[in-house]
Amino acid sequence: MAEVTLLGIAQDGGRPQPMCKKPCCANVGLDERAFPTSLGVKFEDSSTHLFxxxxxxxxxxxxxxxxxxxxxxxxxxxxxxxxxxxxFGRETIGAQGITLHVSQQMKQLIQNTPQWAIMLEQGVFTLEVYTTGDEISFGSETIIPLLVPHRDELSDMHAFIIKGKEKSLLYLSDHDTWEETLSLYNCKLVREWLDKFDIDTAFIDGTFWSYEELSERSQEEVPHPPVSQTIAHLGIRLPTDPEIYFIHLNHTNPLYDTSSLAYRTVESMGWKVGFQGMRVTL
Ligand SMILES: [Zn+2]
Ligand SMILES: [Zn+2]
Ligand SMILES: [Zn+2]
Known part of the structure; x- marks a missing residue:
C-alpha cells in the first residue's frame, strides 16, 4: 500500500501571504497557516517521495x-x-544522494542555475529525467508524469499520477485552463479525463474560487481555472466519481473559511477542500 500525506494546500505565496494587509491574511493564527502545495508519498518498498x-x-x-x-x-x-x-544542501540539512526527478526543461534550468548546479556537484541530488507518460516503478507501485499546459516562462509543467496497489491518485497543483489540459488528452470532460487514468482521488488546482479575486490584468498573468467554474462543469458528485480535493488555494480564496458560502457549496455538491496533514491510502 502507498501512504500519501498532503503537506500543503496553499498557492505559491502561502497563507498568510507576505505583505498582505487585507482581511484574508490580517488575522490568520499560527495554526491556520497554510504552506505551499506539496505531497509526501511512502511506497511499500519503503521509498519516500516528496512532490x-x-x-x-x-x-x-x-x-x-x-x-x-x-x-x-x-x-x-x-x-x-x-x-x-x-x-537540502550543506547550509541546512546536508543531504546526500537524493534522486531529483525533473523534466528535460527543468534539468537544463537546474544545471544552469549556479545555486542548484553546485548541489549536483556536491552530491546532494542526482538528476533523473522523466517524460510525460513514463511509468516509473518502485516495487509494484508506479509514478506517471503527465504534461499539462501552464505558463512556461522557465519550464514546462507536469501533474503526477501515483498508482498504489489498489488505487490511483492525481496530483495537479497548477494548470492554465481545463480546455487546454483536456484537449491535450483528447478529452472533452473532466470526468472523462480522470476516468481515462482510472483516478480514485484527485488533488486539483483550486487557486481561485472566482475571477473576482483578481484584477483584469492578473487574470491574464496568472490563469487558473476557478473552482466555481470547475464544479459548475462537474455538477453534483455521482457515487462512481473520484474524490476531488481542491488544493493550491490563493490567500484570497474563501475556501479557507469553512463557514463561507463557497466552502458550503463545494461540500454540498459532494466535492472537498484539501487540508494539511490529510492522509490517503492507495
Ligand atoms: Zn503554483
Ligand atoms: Zn491575503
Ligand atoms: Zn505555477
Whole structure:
C-alpha cells in the first residue's frame, strides 16, 4: 500500500501571504497557516517521495513524520514549488544522494542555475529525467508524469499520477485552463479525463474560487481555472466519481473559511477542500 500525506494546500505565496494587509491574511493564527502545495508519498518498498520542494520544507517534513525523502519530484519551476530545494544542501540539512526527478526543461534550468548546479556537484541530488507518460516503478507501485499546459516562462509543467496497489491518485497543483489540459488528452470532460487514468482521488488546482479575486490584468498573468467554474462543469458528485480535493488555494480564496458560502457549496455538491496533514491510502 502507498501512504500519501498532503503537506500543503496553499498557492505559491502561502497563507498568510507576505505583505498582505487585507482581511484574508490580517488575522490568520499560527495554526491556520497554510504552506505551499506539496505531497509526501511512502511506497511499500519503503521509498519516500516528496512532490515539490517548498520554503516550508521543515514544517512539512514534520507533518509527514518521515525521514528525509529518497526521491524529490518537481512539477515545474514556479517559485513556490522549488524554493525549498536549497534547504537540502550543506547550509541546512546536508543531504546526500537524493534522486531529483525533473523534466528535460527543468534539468537544463537546474544545471544552469549556479545555486542548484553546485548541489549536483556536491552530491546532494542526482538528476533523473522523466517524460510525460513514463511509468516509473518502485516495487509494484508506479509514478506517471503527465504534461499539462501552464505558463512556461522557465519550464514546462507536469501533474503526477501515483498508482498504489489498489488505487490511483492525481496530483495537479497548477494548470492554465481545463480546455487546454483536456484537449491535450483528447478529452472533452473532466470526468472523462480522470476516468481515462482510472483516478480514485484527485488533488486539483483550486487557486481561485472566482475571477473576482483578481484584477483584469492578473487574470491574464496568472490563469487558473476557478473552482466555481470547475464544479459548475462537474455538477453534483455521482457515487462512481473520484474524490476531488481542491488544493493550491490563493490567500484570497474563501475556501479557507469553512463557514463561507463557497466552502458550503463545494461540500454540498459532494466535492472537498484539501487540508494539511490529510492522509490517503492507495
Ligand atoms: Zn503554483
Ligand atoms: Zn491575503
Ligand atoms: Zn505555477
Amino acid at each position: 515539490d520542494a517548498t520554503r516550508n520544507l521543515g514544517d512539512q517534513l514534520e507533518i509527514w513524520q518521515e525521514n528525509l525523502p529518497s526521491h524529490v519530484w518537481l512539477t515545474h519551476a514556479h517559485f513556490g514549488h522549488v524554493d525549498g530545494l536549497g534547504l
